[in-house]
Amino acid sequence: MKKLMSGNAALGEAAVLSGCTCYFGYPITPQNELTEYMAKRMGELGRVFIQSESEIAAINMVLGASVAGARAMTSSSSPGMSLKQEGISYLAADELPAVIVDMVRGGPGMGNISPAQSDYLQATRGGGHGDYKTIVLAPGSVQELTDVVPLAFDLADKYRNPVVILGDGMLGQMMEPVSFDDIKPPKEYPKDYILTGAKGRPARMVRSLLFDTKEEEEHNWKLVRKYQRMESSEVRYETYLTDDAEMIVVAYGIGARIVRGAIKRLRQENLKVGMIRPITVWPFPAAAIQEMAKTVHDFFVFEMCAGQMIEDVRLALAGKGHIHFYGRPGGIIPTPIELYRIIARHYYTAARRKK
Amino acid sequence: MTTKTIFSGFGGQGVLSMGFTLANAAMLEGKYVTYLPSYGVEVRGGTANCTVVVSDEEIASPVASEPEFVVAMNQPSFARFQSILQSGGLLCVNASLVNTASARSDIEVLAIPTSELAEKLGTIKVANMIMLGALIKASSIISFDAMIKNLAELLGEGRSKLIKLNREALETGFNYVKE
Amino acid sequence: MKKAYVKPKTLKEAHFHYCPGCGHGIINRLLMEVIDEMGLREKAICVAPAGCGMLLYNYFDIDTLESAHGRGAAVATGIKRVRPDNLVFSYQGDGDLAAIGTAEGFHAANRGEPISIIFVNNGVYGMTGGQMAPTTLKQQVTTTTPLGRNPILAGHPVRICEVFSMLDGTSYLERVAVNKPAAVIKTKKAIKKAFQCQLDGKGFSLVEILSPCPTNWKMGTIEACRWIDEVMAKQFPIGVVKEIS
Incomplete structure (x- = not known):
């Protein structure tokens, strides 16, 4: 059955159906309907929703939820995405899955709230500091925006890497008929890296600080090999x-x-x-x-x-x-x-x- | 066929709900449809507008730079949107509030006294549905009968008490427009 | 014969990298003593900071995440919301909590997140070489206040416990020190109380620990310990700042 929904709300519902158990966000136009939708739905389902004090806090809450084993998401628009870059870099370095939605608006600076595609380089080049990449999905309709959500969560888990859904103000705001019939939660991957308390196993640590330059280089080559696997398998x-x-x-x-x-x-x-x-x-x-x-x-x-x-x-x-x-x-x-x-x-x- | 309609007026006149109802009705009829609200900073009292595209094929853009239809519920909207209407397009105006003396000569103007008609039904709140009925009669964007049939679904859960009133309002507008 | 002094089980066999006379080693050890005594090793998740405390995962035999500078409270929030039954604590320095991460700490406190923050206040940025911290005292000389901290230009020392005490979400806030044996014992009790506060679901707890940094204070180790009592504690009074029963 089809429902007339805005891209923002439809994406929210798709995230809920994809098994997203934690959402953290900070208000910014033109993606507010997504945060509001999640506030309502996550509350109804007894899942985690926090309106954070900033985009920086939101992405770090995502990191915390992810390291604790949850399927976590945040969303924002261009200026807010600039603030999230620090956390995205840490997610990539820590090899933690997360889904980040960017409903791009005009920029630079405060810019405006109209739809734009001016954050392509920020999204596709990593965006924050260091040698890293994120898979970036760029849907073109409300239905596709919905359909890529379970894929985004799956790719995030599969590669243990942040995945960005790159939309724009129009995609977020416009309403189109959308069907959720094909939205299924992606499979669960074994998570042998998450922090649960060291019960009956050695303690784990998740970190990105590698003082030893040789160790840091090895870690970075490992990440590079992962990005190469993405390049050979995930082009769409x-x-x-x-x-x-x-x-x-x-x-x-x-x-x-x-x-x-x-x-x-x-x-x-x-x-x-x-x-x-x-x-x-x-x-x-x-x-x-x-x-x-x-x-x-x-x-x-x-x-x-x-x-x-x-x-x-x-x-x-x-x-x-x-x-x-x-x-x-x-x-x-x-x-x-x-x-x-x-x-x-x-x-x-x-x-x-x-x- | 693809038709683009801009609904405009004061915030609070039910402009967005007019567009949403049309879009929803078109979807239930099996058509391709997009609904794009203008999202500005003001919520009440300011100008509000939305664009609805209804088509038999995939819709390229939800934006209407040259719409076939414009609904203007107040004077500022009339002034702003009549200029972008296609030549030969139809401008539906709320005659209760809008002076159409300065209308372009290459467009058709349909003046509906929505306030007066709404008062006869007992509430000004349905002025927007009267206008929507009139637009559907004059434009044939969607089937009026199908819309009336789907009215319960269009109004949404918990609004069953309002079906009769909305139906009357839509019919009032529809019947006000002569063939 | 009973051993009077043993290494806590949850403290790894490693040598601390901290400078001689530094308070971090004492605090690290106290934390693991408390974890052992309360039987929390399998329940605890620690959020490590950027700063001198950042390598504590080399010493703590518990699950640990290294957070970005200042983001400990936000990260701990994310973990705790997913795992409410775990003990989640964040270890943060004064630059971390009172400067770059003020917003995250303040709002976690205001939401009453049931997490604990171990806040190490030594009045300087230690790891980066002794720059002014938000908690640096007036007239105190650091590498970025070579003539002493002038409050007109560089502001005043921040009292985090007192600021947080104004927030309805906070349940237990105490300021302690690790400059003498009696103070160390009190610090351990305060950490226990903070953790118990979390386990009891009472909300947000924070223990602010005045900690010597002889290297960056340019003092001898004993002098540094005395300076905490004689100077630092005047600005940062020792004691319970807030406790909701």
């Missing part, structure tokens, strides 16, 4: 009309959805435009783009920011092909018609160049 993306495409748009999240509308119009005029939509923006579908570059010359990157994912596309193409770019920073959402016009213009320019 969707292609749309790429088979005969002469130009491929790279876009994610809500941006990709608008691109889809633009491509429908472009196709009506026989412009052979397709799209690759990364669902994991880290690990990035670089190999898929490289494969496409064997037959396609023109790649068009669209982002609701001044250009961040374009760096990953550049790295993937490694000098091959030609990259076109259109960005709208500052919380502005372009229309499908606007994108249709821009992409068409670039398409014709590219066609002339080829002649």
Whole structure:
């Protein structure tokens, strides 16, 4: 059965159904409905909910809950995510699972509360200090936002690593019909690292301080190997009309959805435009783009920011092909018609160049 | 077909619930639908608006830069949103509060005296449902009969006492608009 | 013959890294004595800080998490909410609790989280080399107050117990010291009381321990112990600050 729900509330329900037993959050627009939803639902279910004194406290409560063995989540939006980075770095270093939701808004600084995609680099490069990565899932509809939640908890447990769900203000605020029929709690992994009190076993310690540089290097290589496993196993993306495409748009999240509308119009005029939509923006579908570059010359990157994912596309193409770019920073959402016009213009320019 | 409607007015006029009811009714009819509220700092007394897109196919954007329909429940909303209405679009105004003298000449204006009609039903609170009935008659975005049939579900649990009143309000608006 | 002095079972066979005359070693040992005597080894979860106390997991044979600087109370909150039946305590220094982690400590106290904080107040940032702490006394010389702490420029020493006592969520707050045998015995009793307060579900407890740091105070070890009584305890009066029965 479908229900008309906002992305924020739907994500909350999906977290509840995924077996999230602890939620910690601090109010910030445009994700407040998620915190409010969790306050109500976690209370009803006798699970843990705390409105923390700050985003810093929230992420550290997540860390505490995670080290105690719970499935824990926090959520925020851009300025709050900056504050959470310290804790995310510790979660990664301590190898603790957690799910962190970021409903991105315009920035830098206070910015505004409109939807944006300007925190791509923060999310995909670790975001805090040190050599670490987080898996970053970037859904494009309320249903997909819901569907990635059990996946996020599963990946977090599987790799013992924080996982970020990268949404935006629009995805959080908009309502769409959503079904929870397929949301099942992910499997439980053996947790031989959690702190429960050293009953009938040697004491455990969970830490990231490794004074011995050799030990620290070994630990970091171990993390790197884990990230390499993620890169080889966890890349997720969707292609749309790429088979005969002469130009491929790279876009994610809500941006990709608008691109889809633009491509429908472009196709009506026989412009052979397709799209690759990364669902994991880290690990990035670089190999898929490289494969496409064997037959396609023109790649068009669209982002609701001044250009961040374009760096990953550049790295993937490694000098091959030609990259076109259109960005709208500052919380502005372009229309499908606007994108249709821009992409068409670039398409014709590219066609002339080829002649 | 894809139709985009912006509902606008004072906070407290039931503008968001109008949009939510339409979106919900469209969903129950099996259509693709998105509902996007404006989320500002003011809650009451300020302007409120939301955008509802209803379609037979996947919806690319929940934002309507050039909507086919605008509902304006007060003067500031009329001024703000008539300018972005598509040429040939329909502007449903709350004639009880809005002076439409400055309306664009390339759009259709449907004036509904919602306050007066609502008072006949005994409460100003249903002015929004009267307007929604009128919009559905004039736009055919969704099936009116299906909506009436789903009314209990649309109003939600614990509101069964309100079904009759809301039904009357929707019908009042629907019947006010001539073919 | 009965041994008068034995190492607590829960204290590992390791040499403390602390400087000569430092109070941390005494406090570490007291904690493990209390854990042993109360039979809490299999129940205890310790949150270690950043600072001189950060390596205590090398000494404590109990489950331990190392927290980020200042976040001990938030992390302990997360653990305790998941495992209400465990004894959860956070070990924090003055920079950790009274500067960078004030918000986390204050709000855990205000929520009445049933956790215990062992707050080691030695008036300086020890591990980083003796900089001014929020608890540094007026006119006290540190590496960042070379002319002595001038309250007009650098503020006043923070009395955490008194500040926290204003919060309705706190149940037991006591200030003690480890500068002489009688004080050490009192400190041990205070730690026991704090843990018992937690086990009894009474709420938030904190023991503030005035602890000598001869290295950074630039004093001899005995001089440092005397200075606690003669100078430090004037700003930070010893005794129970709050106790809800």
